[in-house]
Amino acid sequence: MSSPSSPAKPPTRTPTRGRPPKLDPDRTIATALDLLNEAGLDALTMRRLAEAMGVQAGALYRYFATKQDLLTAMAERMLADRDTAAPEGAGQGWDEELAGLARALRAALLRHRDGARVFAGTYSTGVNTLGFAEALIGTLREAGFNSGDAAQAMLAVVSFTLGHTLEEQAALSGEAPADPERLRQAVTESAFPHLTAAVPVIADADFNAHFEFGLRLLVDGLRALER
Amino acid sequence: MSSPSSPAKPPTRTPTRGRPPKLDPDRTIATALDLLNEAGLDALTMRRLAEAMGVQAGALYRYFATKQDLLTAMAERMLADRDTAAPEGAGQGWDEELAGLARALRAALLRHRDGARVFAGTYSTGVNTLGFAEALIGTLREAGFNSGDAAQAMLAVVSFTLGHTLEEQAALSGEAPADPERLRQAVTESAFPHLTAAVPVIADADFNAHFEFGLRLLVDGLRALER
DNA sequence: ACCTGAACACCGTTCAAGT
DNA sequence: ACCTGAACACCGTTCAAGT
Numbered sequence: 001m002s003s004p005s006s007p008a009k010p011p012t013r014t015p016t017r018g019r020p021p022k023l024d025p026d027r028t029i030a031t032a033l034d035l036l037n038e039a040g041l042d043a044l045t046m047r048r049l050a051e052a053m054g055v056q057a058g059a060l061y062r063y064f065a066t067k068q069d070l071l072t073a074m075a076e077r078m079l080a081d082r083d084t085a086a087p088e089g090a091g092q093g094w095d096e097e098l099a100g101l102a103r104a105l106r107a108a109l110l111r112h113r114d115g116a117r118v119f120a121g122t123y124s125t126g127v128n129t130l131g132f133a134e135a136l137i138g139t140l141r142e143a144g145f146n147s148g149d150a151a152q153a154m155l156a157v158v159s160f161t162l163g164h165t166l167e168e169q170a171a172l173s174g175e176a177p178a179d180p181e182r183l184r185q186a187v188t189e190s191a192f193p194h195l196t197a198a199v200p201v202i203a204d205a206d207f208n209a210h211f212e213f214g215l216r217l218l219v220d221g222l223r224a225l226e227r
Numbered sequence: 228m229s230s231p232s233s234p235a236k237p238p239t240r241t242p243t244r245g246r247p248p249k250l251d252p253d254r255t256i257a258t259a260l261d262l263l264n265e266a267g268l269d270a271l272t273m274r275r276l277a278e279a280m281g282v283q284a285g286a287l288y289r290y291f292a293t294k295q296d297l298l299t300a301m302a303e304r305m306l307a308d309r310d311t312a313a314p315e316g317a318g319q320g321w322d323e324e325l326a327g328l329a330r331a332l333r334a335a336l337l338r339h340r341d342g343a344r345v346f347a348g349t350y351s352t353g354v355n356t357l358g359f360a361e362a363l364i365g366t367l368r369e370a371g372f373n374s375g376d377a378a379q380a381m382l383a384v385v386s387f388t389l390g391h392t393l394e395e396q397a398a399l400s401g402e403a404p405a406d407p408e409r410l411r412q413a414v415t416e417s418a419f420p421h422l423t424a425a426v427p428v429i430a431d432a433d434f435n436a437h438f439e440f441g442l443r444l445l446v447d448g449l450r451a452l453e454r
Numbered sequence: 455a456c457c458t459g460a461a462c463a464c465c466g467t468t469c470a471a472g473t
Numbered sequence: 474a475c476c477t478g479a480a481c482a483c484c485g486t487t488c489a490a491g492t
Binding site: 117120121123125126127130131133134137138141147148149150151152153154155156158159160161162163164166167170171182183186187190192193194195197198199201202209210213214216217218219220221222223224225 | 344347348350352353354357358360361364365368374375376377378379380381382383385386387388389390391393394397398409410413414417419420421422424425426428429436437440441443444445446447448449450451452
C-alpha cells in the first residue's frame with residue numbers, strides 16, 4: 001500500500017527511515033556475547049566489537065558510556081535465558097525449588113565463555129538479576145523462613161554458585177593454568193598426606209558433582225535452621 | 228672478621244657482590260602487593276610496578292615470564308599470612324576448626340585491595356595454597372569424614388568464601404558500581420515484593436554477618452552428612 | 455648475568471568535524 | 474542524530490644492545 005515509489009518527501013511517521021542507525025543497544029549486546037563466546041573476555045575489546053558491528057570504536061560510546069556498562073548489560077542479558085514464567089522445580093518443596101534456581105544460575109553463567117567472570121565483575125540492577133533474587137527469596141519466605149534468613153540464604157547461594165562457576169570456567173576455558181597434572185605433581189612433591197588422599201576427587205574435575213555437593217550442604221544447612 | 232677492606236679481587240664467595248641486582252622476585256612481589264593496595268588491580272601495570280622498583284618495564288620479565296605469573300605469585304603470597312603452625316580454632320571440634328580456616332581465608336583475601344579478584348584470576352600450586360587445602364581436608368578427615376566428602380567440602384568452602392569476598396570487595400572498593408541506594412531504588416520501582424522485604428538485610432552491607440550465615444549453612448550441612 | 459632503550463601491536467576513551 | 478577520523482594517554486611483551 002504505502003510502498004515508497006519516489007522518496008521525495010521522507011515520511012515523518014517511520015523514524016528509522018532516512019538513515020537507519022547502524023547501531024542499537026540490543027544488537028550490540030548480542031554481538032558482544034557472541035564475540036565473548038568466540039574469543040573470550042580478554043579478547044573482547046571495544047575495537048573488536050566495533051569491527052564486528054561495522055562501525056568505528058568511538059561510535060559504541062553513544063549507547064554505552066563505558067566498557068563496564070556494556071559488560072553490566074551483558075551480565076544482565078545472560079540471566080534472561082532463565083525460565084522466569086515457570087520457576088524451576090515448582091511444586092516440589094522449597095528445597096528442590098531452591099536447588100533448581102541455583103542450577104539455573106550456574107547454567108546461565110556456563111552458557112557463555114567466561115560468563116562467571118563477566119557476572120562477577122559487574123553489578124546489575126536489571127529485572128533479570130533482581131528477578132532471580134526475588135524468586136529465590138520468595139521460595140524461602142513462602143516456605144516459612146523470615147525475610148532476613150531468606151535474604152542471607154540467597155546471598156550464600158549466589159556466592160557459592162558464582163565462586164564455583166568461576167573456578168569451573170577457569171579450569172575449562174583456561175589454556176593451561178588449571179592443569180590437573182600440575183596439581184598432582186605439586187601435591188606429591190610436597191608432603192601433604194590428606195591432600196594426596198583427596199586429589200583423585202579434586203582432579204577428576206567432575207564439576208557437576210562438586211556443585212551438587214556444595215548445594216546440598218547449603219540446603220541441608222537451611223533445613224537444620226527450620227528446626 | 229672477613230670484612231672487605233679493599234675490593235681488589237671480588238671474592239667468589241659472595242655472589243651478590245660486584246653489581247648487586249636491582250630486582251629480586253621476593254621484593255618484586257612485595258612491591259606489587261603494596262601497589263595493589265594503593266592503586267587497585269586495574270592500576271597495577273607492569274610499567275607502574277617497574278617504576279616503583281626503579282627499573283625499566285622489560286626488566287620484570289627476567290623473573291616473571293608473564294603478568295599472570297606475577298599475579299599467581301601474589302596470590303600465593305597473600306595466603307602466607309595464615310597461621311600455618313597453629314591451626315585456627317584448634318582443639319575445639321572440627322566445626323570450629325573448619326570455620327576458623329574459612330575465616331582465615333577470607334581475612335587473607337580482605338587484607339589486600341582486590342585480593343579476591345587476584346585470587347580468583349590465578350591458579351597457584353604453591354605451598355601456602357596447597358597447605359590451606361591440606362589443613363581443611365585434614366580437619367575433616369580426622370573428624371571421620373571420608374576423603375571424597377572432605378575434598379568436596381573443601382571445594383565448597385573455598386568457592387563460597389571466594390564468591391562472598393569477591394562481592395564484598397566489589398561493594399567496598401568500588402567507586403560507585405555497588406551503590407546500595409541504586410539497589411533500593413531499582414527494587415521499589417519494579418514489583419518485587421519479596422525482595423522489597425529483604426532489601427534492608429541485603430543493603431545494610433553487614434558482610435561479616437552474611438559470611439557467617441553462609442558458613443553456618445555449610446557447617447550444619449556437613450553435620451547432617453555425619454548422621 | 456642483568457638491565458636499558460626502543461620498538462611492536464595493541465588498548466579505552468574523547469571529541470571536533472562531517473552528513 | 475549518528476557516526477567518522479584522528480588523536481591522547483596508555484597497555485603487555487619482545488629483544489637487540491650495552492655493561
